Amino acid sequence: MSGKHKTPMLDELEKGPWPSFITEIKKATKIGPMADDELGQLEKSFRTKRGYWKHGGIVGVLGYGGGVIGRYSSLPEEFPNVAHFHTVRLNQPSGFFYTAEALKMICDIWDKYGSGLTNMHGSTGDLVLLGTTTENLEPLFAEYSSRGWDLGGSGSAMRTPSCCVGMARCEWACIDSMAICNDLTQHFQDELHRPAYPYKFKIKVSGCACDCVAAIARADCSIIGTWKGNIQIDQAEVKNYADGGMDIQAEIIDMCPTDCMSYDGKQMKINDVQCNRCMHCIAKMTKALRPGKEKGASILIGSKAPIVVGSLLSWVIVPFIKAEPPFEELTELIDKIIEWWDDNAKPRERIGELIEVKGMRPFLEAIGVPPQPQQVREPRKDPFFFWSESDFKN
Amino acid sequence: MALPQRQTDIGPPHFEQFLPPVIKSNYGKWKYHEVITPGTMKHVAEGGDELYTVRVASPRILSTETIRDICDMAEKYCDGYLRFTTRNNVEFLVSDKSKMDPLVAELKQKKYSVGGIGPRVSNIIHTQGWVHCHSACTDASGIVKAIMDELHDYFTTKELPNKVRLAVACCVNMCGAVHCSDIAVVAVHRKVPTIDDENVGKMCEIPTTVSSCPTSAIRPNPKNKTITINEEKCMYCGNCFTVCPPIEIHNPENDGVAIVVGGKISSLRTDPKFSKLAIPFFFNEPPRWPKVVDAIKNILNVYAENAKKHERVGEWIERVGWEEFFKLTGIEFTFQHIDDFTFMRDTLRTSAAFKY
Numbered sequence A: 001m002s003g004k005h006k007t008p009m010l011d012e013l014e015k016g017p018w019p020s021f022i023t024e025i026k027k028a029t030k031i032g033p034m035a036d037d038e039l040g041q042l043e044k045s046f047r048t049k050r051g052y053w054k055h056g057g058i059v060g061v062l063g064y065g066g067g068v069i070g071r072y073s074s075l076p077e078e079f080p081n082v083a084h085f086h087t088v089r090l091n092q093p094s095g096f097f098y099t100a101e102a103l104k105m106i107c108d109i110w111d112k113y114g115s116g117l118t119n120m121h122g123s124t125g126d127l128v129l130l131g132t133t134t135e136n137l138e139p140l141f142a143e144y145s146s147r148g149w150d151l152g153g154s155g156s157a158m159r160t161p162s163c164c165v166g167m168a169r170c171e172w173a174c175i176d177s178m179a180i181c182n183d184l185t186q187h188f189q190d191e192l193h194r195p196a197y198p199y200k201f202k203i204k205v206s207g208c209a210c211d212c213v214a215a216i217a218r219a220d221c222s223i224i225g226t227w228k229g230n231i232q233i234d235q236a237e238v239k240n241y242a243d244g245g246m247d248i249q250a251e252i253i254d255m256c257p258t259d260c261m262s263y264d265g266k267q268m269k270i271n272d273v274q275c276n277r278c279m280h281c282i283a284k285m286t287k288a289l290r291p292g293k294e295k296g297a298s299i300l301i302g303s304k305a306p307i308v309v310g311s312l313l314s315w316v317i318v319p320f321i322k323a324e325p326p327f328e329e330l331t332e333l334i335d336k337i338i339e340w341w342d343d344n345a346k347p348r349e350r351i352g353e354l355i356e357v358k359g360m361r362p363f364l365e366a367i368g369v370p371p372q373p374q375q376v377r378e379p380r381k382d383p384f385f386f387w388s389e390s391d392f393k394n
Numbered sequence B: 001m002a003l004p005q006r007q008t009d010i011g012p013p014h015f016e017q018f019l020p021p022v023i024k025s026n027y028g029k030w031k032y033h034e035v036i037t038p039g040t041m042k043h044v045a046e047g048g049d050e051l052y053t054v055r056v057a058s059p060r061i062l063s064t065e066t067i068r069d070i071c072d073m074a075e076k077y078c079d080g081y082l083r084f085t086t087r088n089n090v091e092f093l094v095s096d097k098s099k100m101d102p103l104v105a106e107l108k109q110k111k112y113s114v115g116g117i118g119p120r121v122s123n124i125i126h127t128q129g130w131v132h133c134h135s136a137c138t139d140a141s142g143i144v145k146a147i148m149d150e151l152h153d154y155f156t157t158k159e160l161p162n163k164v165r166l167a168v169a170c171c172v173n174m175c176g177a178v179h180c181s182d183i184a185v186v187a188v189h190r191k192v193p194t195i196d197d198e199n200v201g202k203m204c205e206i207p208t209t210v211s212s213c214p215t216s217a218i219r220p221n222p223k224n225k226t227i228t229i230n231e232e233k234c235m236y237c238g239n240c241f242t243v244c245p246p247i248e249i250h251n252p253e254n255d256g257v258a259i260v261v262g263g264k265i266s267s268l269r270t271d272p273k274f275s276k277l278a279i280p281f282f283f284n285e286p287p288r289w290p291k292v293v294d295a296i297k298n299i300l301n302v303y304a305e306n307a308k309k310h311e312r313v314g315e316w317i318e319r320v321g322w323e324e325f326f327k328l329t330g331i332e333f334t335f336q337h338i339d340d341f342t343f344m345r346d347t348l349r350t351s352a353a354f355k356y
Helices: A008-012 A021-028 A034-048 A100-113 A134-146 A177-187 A189-193 A235-243 A248-253 A280-284 A328-344 A351-358 A360-367 A389-393 B021-026 B064-078 B097-109 B140-150 B152-156 B197-203 B206-211 B239-243 B290-306 B313-320 B322-329
Strands: A087-090 A097-099 A114-120 A127-132 A203-206 A221-228 A261-263 A268-270 A294-301 A315-321 B030-037 B040-045 B050-056 B061-063 B081-084 B090-094 B166-169 B183-188 B218-221 B226-229 B256-261 B276-283
Touching: A008 A034, A021 A034, A021 A114, A021 B061, A021 B064, A021 B140, A034 A114, A034 A127, A087 A134, A097 A100, A100 A114, A100 A127, A100 A134, A100 B064, A100 B081, A114 B064, A127 A134, A177 A189, A177 A203, A177 A221, A177 A328, A221 A315, A221 A328, A235 A248, A248 A261, A248 A280, A294 A328, A294 A351, A315 A328, A315 A360, A328 A351, A328 A360, A351 A360, B021 B050, B050 B097, B061 B064, B064 B081, B064 B090, B064 B097, B090 B097, B140 B152, B140 B166, B140 B290, B183 B290, B197 B226, B206 B218, B206 B226, B206 B239, B256 B290, B256 B313, B276 B290, B276 B322, B290 B313, B290 B322, B313 B322
Parallel strands: A203 A221, B166 B183
Antiparallel strands: A087 A127, A097 B081, A114 A127, A114 B061, A221 A294, A261 A268, A294 A315, B030 B040, B040 B050, B050 B090, B081 B090, B183 B256, B218 B226, B256 B276
């Protein structure tokens, strides 16, 4: 397959054992002329060490304000087939599960209306279709939506929630992360498709503290499965691990962050009052140890990447909340969280940054959550603290 | 040809229709799993049902042709059931054990990279780069390909003390999870942006542009309907460029990438951690960024030789100390390593106990 552009630098990236994205773009040249100009422009970027895409423009489908990111080449005369090269975000199913039939349907429509290139998946979780023109947006939306596939979020809106594989294939899932993700996505359809927030708002749901979807680092609202009560121990399986060569003292007992475990060669004991439920022992001895039986979620708030004043990891707000269908308690809490942020934030201010500006107390009071030691690593160190009239009444 | 009737606000299709029968009947009832090989694992349900997963790498950018090929394999070996992982791998969900080995054999024969499960390098989370982003100051997919060609054995076979999560972000917006990865590459600028005064006046909202600056380096210049930048305060984040394109942050001869290390997401053993600066700068060297690849290999090798079993990169560094990390890796410590922004108070040493 040789296109009209010579790509000696990109061709270098077809060598080597790892799957090549250049080979993928070359394959898409069979679909239409877009991929070849994408290659030409990319080769130029490699040669001159800079990109040639303009800022995203406002394009979309009727009635929606998001889901499509306008993308235009800054060199439309040199690369006319990527003069428009818009991104379409299709909302992925929870857990990124597909059937071949569904994926082939998505491919067939995309070949008809777009470049034949995708991202499986985008950073937020959407199935990303890379490269189409403004006039193809309405037809492709009609084709996809009539078959049950909707657009994801973009701009200052609820962004497409995403989640780990959860109960579908993981013994550690303390909450039904896929159902929570699906139901919250449905609950926020209007907010997802019609950007009306101060800035983006991301929700991610992980079934346990392993946090496979990086909720604690990449979501304004992080929902992470946890439990109360004792870790369930199968002593026979503990013995099997020991017999199988695991150094239980070094690998499990000595690595426990709270020093709450012991093993005398016969019995494993856990002082569950001291356990902070970090998941290390359970993840390493999955046949022998299981989370306790009272399951729920921890809610953490505020994580984001460095722009503008530094990265944030999410902060614990609600240590434990029941998360059983239809997830009413959870949904009500998130509604209150977003309402406070929406009422108070400046444009382009994420909720974590707003809490830094306003303080944790007004936020917690607004959402009706009491102060608890689980919310802090340690209490404040300085002697400067506020009192309000309500404190004097008690 | 008439188009079908569009629907709005229907949300994603419900996941249940994509689950294989063995998952539907054992949803929430899995008992344990075993990693069989670096690319295969077995999940066993309370009642004894088994599910076999085969994982292969993807370059994240996939053509419809490759997706169809993956679908054909799923139809041939696992009734069409597959999923993607949060790290852009493909997983074939095999209910019939006898079909697992033939699937793996065909995948290998077709040059798919089978692996990524367990204590090794999984796929690199990355951003769009020059392929599709206006803000990119390096190419993400190109660096990823160059790194993973070199680390391929760590995906398919070799073991490490624990998982090593890699990420590449093509600017400090960090659409990838660079800020909490074991080893990551982030593209950075090093020069104050240039201002196209005429277009700033035409295209930008001055108050928004001024308030976009985290260090208050931008002041309005009402006389000329533009802005000025205090060069001593600017730390080249590019946020002004995001809200006002005529403030050009790109500078191909001075842009490049930094390497950060020691971040983690999970709460296992130790708290989640941010990645910290290891190497402040490499020039962009497309197509294969050889110095970046060598630096990552060096850090990975030193980690593999020195960390205890189950220690992540950040846990190992915290145990031995950052002064030891710089000594063991031979990485030079520079002024850029000393935080002078929001994390300064947390990061300066306040103890008389340290190592040489």
